[in-house]
Structure formats: C-alpha cells, structure tokens
Amino acid sequence: MAAILEMRGITKTFPGVKALNNVNLTVNAGEIHGIVGENGAGKSTLMKVLSGVYPHGSYEGEIEFQGQECRFKDIRHSEELGIIIIHQELALVPLLSIAENLFLGNEQASGGVIDWPQTYARSRQVLDKVGLKEHPDTLITNIGVGKQQLVEIAKALSKNVKLLILDEPTASLNESDSDALLDLLLEFKAQGISSILISHKLNEISKVCDEITIIRDGASIETLDCKSEAISEDRIIKGMVGREMADRYPQREPRIGGPVLEVRNWTVYHHEHSDRQVVKGVNLTVNKGEVVGISGLMGAGRTELAMSIFGQSYGQRISGQVQIHGKPVDVSTIPKALEHGLAYVTEDRKQLGLVLEEDIMKNITLSNLKGVSNRSVIDDIKELRVANEYRRKLNIRSPNVFQKTVNLSGGNQQKVVLSKWLFSDPQLLILDEPTRGIDVGAKYEIYSIINQMVDEGKAVLMISSEMPELLGMCDRIYVMNGGRFVGEFPGAEATQEKIMRAIMRAEGRQ
Known part of the structure; x- marks a missing residue:
C-alpha cells in the first residue's frame, strides 16, 4: 500500500521542553491510522506540525504528502492540499447557521457577494454525506454536540479532504453518537479518504484502525499492524505507559459512614426557558467514605443537577432542600457552597x-x-x-x-x-466527566486520588458517560433519564445491561 503521508525526524522544542524528539509517522493511502499516547506525549503537537499550525522553520524534520515535500507556512496552506484537522475543541460559531459555519472563510461568493442558493445547495450535499438531516439554516447552538461534530466533518468534506485528522472526536459524545461517527470514518475509508484518529478510547482505536502508532514522552515508540492480527487494549496500554496495567481501577475497601450530602425534592428549570423543567424532584444521598455515580445518556440532566446543587450555578426557579451532615444549609451561591464543603470539577x-x-x-x-x-x-x-x-x-x-x-x-x-x-x-467533591479526553495512565492516577479522598472519610459524587468507569469506581450508582432518577444500584450488583434497561424502560414511559 502506497503512503499518502510520511513524517521523518520531527523534533519540536518549546522553552524548557522538548515536545517531540525525532518522531516518524507513515500513513498509508485509504487507511485509518490511530495515534495513541499518554497526555503530554506529543500527539496533538505532532498534528499541529503536520497541519501548519506550527509552520515550517519552527521544527526540525521533513513532511512528505502524496510524494511531494511540504513546507507549510500556515493551516490554510495545508488545507489547500487536502489536509484537514478537526481539533478536540470544536471551532464552530454557535450563533451562526450550519451553512454559514460550513463555508466560514471559504464563502461561496461571486463578485464579493455571497451566493446563498449555491451555499445551501452545497451545504445539503456535504450534510447528506455525513447523515445530518438538519436544515442548513439551523443555528449551531440549537443542535447537540454529536451533530456539531458532524458539522465539523462536513466542513472538512467541503474543502475536498484527502487526509482527515480527528483529535479526540468522540471525547464529548455518548456511545451511540460515537459509534455513528466511527461508522462514518469507515465509510470515508471505503471512498478512499485517509484518516488519522487520535483517541484515548482504546476500544474505538482497536475497532476501526488499520495501523496504530504509539507515542511516548515525545518519541514514536512503535507502529502496530491491526490488519495482520487483532491488537488488544492491554497491548496498546503496555506500549503507551511502558508497563503492564493489570487492573485499570485501583482496589479500595469501602468504609461507608453516615450521610454527608442529602438532596430532597430538587427541582430545576432551564436557565433560559423558564417553563422547561430539567431536574424533576430528585432525591439524592452521598455518604461518608462513598463514591456515588450518576449514569445516563447525554441530556439526561446530570450536569444541570450537579451545577444547580453547587451554588445554583445553573438554572432558575430552583426548589428543594440540601443538607450537609444532617443539617439544612444554604447553597444558593458558590461562596456559600464552598463554605459548606462542596466543590465541583466541571466537565x-x-x-x-x-x-x-x-x-x-x-x-x-x-x-x-x-x-x-x-x-x-x-x-x-x-x-x-x-x-x-x-x-x-x-x-x-x-x-x-x-x-x-x-x-x-x-x-x-x-x-x-x-x-x-x-x-x-471539600467534604463532598462533585466530579463531572473527570477523565474526559485523558489517557489510561492519567486516569489511574485520578482514580487513586478519588480513592484516597474517600479513604479519608470524604465523599465523591461522580458523573461519567463511560459506564466501565462508573462500574469500576462506584459504591452505588443512580441512573438518570429525562431529569429524574429512574434506577439505583449497589456497585457490586450494577451492570451495563441493568443500567441501560433502566434507561430504556424510562424512555418507554415518557
């Protein structure tokens, strides 16, 4: 198979830090190439070198694309050749329409005047390719994160992409949206488009990639061939961290005491639409020495619940009662919430x-x-x-x-x-997606910190879209759907099947 991209001897230095040290990368035409590594390993830096974010002259080494040496001076230069990067943080303007975002900086114009019929016609073409049925007039702010990610990919297709680079594309997506995006990558592969996929979700890397390059401490360690044999997650992890990780979740012997946080009949209305309930009469208890999880699909109301408890930093017309150590407390502002021992790590x-x-x-x-x-x-x-x-x-x-x-x-x-x-x-630490976009080694360190906290007698409330994480870490799991708790399981009895069954039963009743 012919290579579409070769990067040789790439070295990039920042003040006091060598971010990349003699990295080599080869991507074959019409294949999906995975890049994995711990946080800070240099993955995103390498892609910024490739896409011209870091221009030629600011690094050492050579880039060859479609057989030609490239010396990109900026990102527009690389895009002209068909190298398109989609960063982890989406680069969309929320109050512009889908069509306006698709052609921002690449306007369909004649004589300096935007040709709107052509803009909408081309928008519809690329939106159909990614399976997005929304009208091109729809504002970005009115569609979910999964659909916004599809708009970014459609934007890449509008630029005649030859090599698509996706940096943590599913970090903010639920499982169904993630699966749809991965299926889309496989469709692009069938059409001959090459892709580079950076992800910490190793099951996704194993599922779709033809080859996987492992980067550790700024150096390319090895490239694994997934076509000749199935590559296990444990094999990838060993290359990433330089050692075996027998258990991804540190062991802990729970010593659970009395209630730290009790929330009763908690109701919250949307921060802009005052007639829309987003949290509906929730009752919640978190005990001393306990890690409690909240599972649910995107939009279930988990973040709204957490933020409204923490100083009412989300929502309006909030009602209900909060008790800390059995005493009613006022947590109506963030300083008051802090004073009563609450802390919130945002998603x-x-x-x-x-x-x-x-x-x-x-x-x-x-x-x-x-x-x-x-x-x-x-x-x-x-x-x-x-x-x-x-x-x-x-x-x-x-x-x-x-x-x-x-x-x-x-x-x-x-x-x-x-x-x-x-x-x-804090007496109670609320963690909202605490390991989103983080590698397995850093995850383990954060899990160890969580365990240390609860071993000291404090309490943790953890929201996560990764069910294995909740099952591996939590003593008890609430299941949330449509603003309500629709299930509760002891950690030892919880399974992915039980949690999904509780969610689906609730969906059927709505």
Missing part, C-alpha cells in the same frame, strides 16, 4: 475550570486564597509551596508551577483543576 475545564492564560500556581490556589494569605495579603512563599505540593502529589507534568496552563496537555490541565478543588478541602 468543561477550558471554559469553566481554568484561567488558561494564568500559570499553574495561580490556578491551584484560586478557590482557596484564604489558605495562602496572611491578613488578606497573599503570601507568595506559601502559595509557591502549596502549588509545588499539589504538582508533586498529582504528578502534573510541567517544568515548574509558573508554566501557563494553556500550554499543558488535557490530562495535566485536568489535574490542575482537581488540585484547585482539593486545596479547598
């Missing part, structure tokens, strides 16, 4: 969890400035000591705590968010 670390342009130290201490202050004045020495302590405890990979958070990998950013809330010394 959206970039928008809501971090100040990306600030350094690691300032992000870690942000939720508990009192803890690093004397008489309302920040003690720089104490702040530095705290930040270094959490950097060490959570194994945040960076040269020092003065590095800007925006320059960290996704997994290390997540560890900074966790550090921030752990430093607030």
Whole structure:
C-alpha cells in the first residue's frame, strides 16, 4: 500500500521542553491510522506540525504528502492540499447557521457577494454525506454536540479532504453518537479518504484502525499492524505507559459512614426557558467514605443537577432542600457552597475550570486564597509551596508551577483543576466527566486520588458517560433519564445491561 503521508525526524522544542524528539509517522493511502499516547506525549503537537499550525522553520524534520515535500507556512496552506484537522475543541460559531459555519472563510461568493442558493445547495450535499438531516439554516447552538461534530466533518468534506485528522472526536459524545461517527470514518475509508484518529478510547482505536502508532514522552515508540492480527487494549496500554496495567481501577475497601450530602425534592428549570423543567424532584444521598455515580445518556440532566446543587450555578426557579451532615444549609451561591464543603470539577475545564492564560500556581490556589494569605495579603512563599505540593502529589507534568496552563496537555490541565478543588478541602467533591479526553495512565492516577479522598472519610459524587468507569469506581450508582432518577444500584450488583434497561424502560414511559 502506497503512503499518502510520511513524517521523518520531527523534533519540536518549546522553552524548557522538548515536545517531540525525532518522531516518524507513515500513513498509508485509504487507511485509518490511530495515534495513541499518554497526555503530554506529543500527539496533538505532532498534528499541529503536520497541519501548519506550527509552520515550517519552527521544527526540525521533513513532511512528505502524496510524494511531494511540504513546507507549510500556515493551516490554510495545508488545507489547500487536502489536509484537514478537526481539533478536540470544536471551532464552530454557535450563533451562526450550519451553512454559514460550513463555508466560514471559504464563502461561496461571486463578485464579493455571497451566493446563498449555491451555499445551501452545497451545504445539503456535504450534510447528506455525513447523515445530518438538519436544515442548513439551523443555528449551531440549537443542535447537540454529536451533530456539531458532524458539522465539523462536513466542513472538512467541503474543502475536498484527502487526509482527515480527528483529535479526540468522540471525547464529548455518548456511545451511540460515537459509534455513528466511527461508522462514518469507515465509510470515508471505503471512498478512499485517509484518516488519522487520535483517541484515548482504546476500544474505538482497536475497532476501526488499520495501523496504530504509539507515542511516548515525545518519541514514536512503535507502529502496530491491526490488519495482520487483532491488537488488544492491554497491548496498546503496555506500549503507551511502558508497563503492564493489570487492573485499570485501583482496589479500595469501602468504609461507608453516615450521610454527608442529602438532596430532597430538587427541582430545576432551564436557565433560559423558564417553563422547561430539567431536574424533576430528585432525591439524592452521598455518604461518608462513598463514591456515588450518576449514569445516563447525554441530556439526561446530570450536569444541570450537579451545577444547580453547587451554588445554583445553573438554572432558575430552583426548589428543594440540601443538607450537609444532617443539617439544612444554604447553597444558593458558590461562596456559600464552598463554605459548606462542596466543590465541583466541571466537565468543561477550558471554559469553566481554568484561567488558561494564568500559570499553574495561580490556578491551584484560586478557590482557596484564604489558605495562602496572611491578613488578606497573599503570601507568595506559601502559595509557591502549596502549588509545588499539589504538582508533586498529582504528578502534573510541567517544568515548574509558573508554566501557563494553556500550554499543558488535557490530562495535566485536568489535574490542575482537581488540585484547585482539593486545596479547598471539600467534604463532598462533585466530579463531572473527570477523565474526559485523558489517557489510561492519567486516569489511574485520578482514580487513586478519588480513592484516597474517600479513604479519608470524604465523599465523591461522580458523573461519567463511560459506564466501565462508573462500574469500576462506584459504591452505588443512580441512573438518570429525562431529569429524574429512574434506577439505583449497589456497585457490586450494577451492570451495563441493568443500567441501560433502566434507561430504556424510562424512555418507554415518557
């Protein structure tokens, strides 16, 4: 099989960090090539070199595409040759229509005037190819994340794509949307389009990829051929972390005490549409030393529930009662929620969890400035000591705590968010998709931190779209659908089948 892409000896250095060290990558025409590695291994950096985000001259090495040496000066240059990258964070404008987003910067115009009939006709063509039935006039803000991902792919098709690069395309999708996207990649493969798939979901990599390249610590370790033999997830993990991982979930002996958090008859209305209930009379208990999970499909109301409990940071017309350690408390603002020992790790670390342009130290201490202050004045020495302590405890990979958070990998950013809330010394930590877009090694570290918290007598409420994660970590699991709890299982008795059955039964009653 002829190679469509060859990258040879790629080395990329940032101040104080060698992100890529002599990386080699070959992608064959008409195949799906997987790239895996731990967070910070250099996967996204390599793709930014390939797509011209990091222009020629800012790295060492050679890129050859369709037999020609390429020296891309920017992303537009690579797109002209048919190399299209879809980043983990979708680059869509929410208040523009699907059609406007599809051709943004690539407008269908004649004499400087947009030809709308042609725009809609071409939009319909590429939307049909990805199976999206929405009208091109539909605003992006009015469609779900799964459909937004399809718009991004349609946008790539409108540019005559030859090599499609997808960076964590299913990180924000539920299982059915993820399966649909993977099937779409296989369709593209049948049409002769080559793809590079970066994902931490190893079952997806194993399912669709023809070859898998493993990157570790900025170097290409090996390329596995999936066509000649089935490659197990354990084999991939061994290459990624350099060791066997016999058990992906650390063992813990539960020591469960009395209630830490009790929520009674909790009702929340949509933050914009005041007549729409999103949480409907929910009752919830989380005990001392317990990890409680909330399972459900996207849109079930899990995040809305969590955010409304944490300082009513979501919703309106909120009613119900919250008790901490058996006493009714007022959690109507975030400062009040913090004061009563609640903390919330958001699913959206970039928008809501971090100040990306600030350094690691300032992000870690942000939720508990009192803890690093004397008489309302920040003690720089104490702040530095705290930040270094959490950097060490959570194994945040960076040269020092003065590095800007925006320059960290996704997994290390997540560890900074966790550090921030752990430093607030919560009694109950709410984790919303705590390992989204994070590799297996970093996941294990975060699971260990969760276990350590509950071993200390604290409580954890965990929302996750990955059922194996809930089954592997939780002592008890609530099942949510349509704003209600529709099932509850002890961890030892819960299975994926039981959880899905509870969801489907509830769907049938609605």
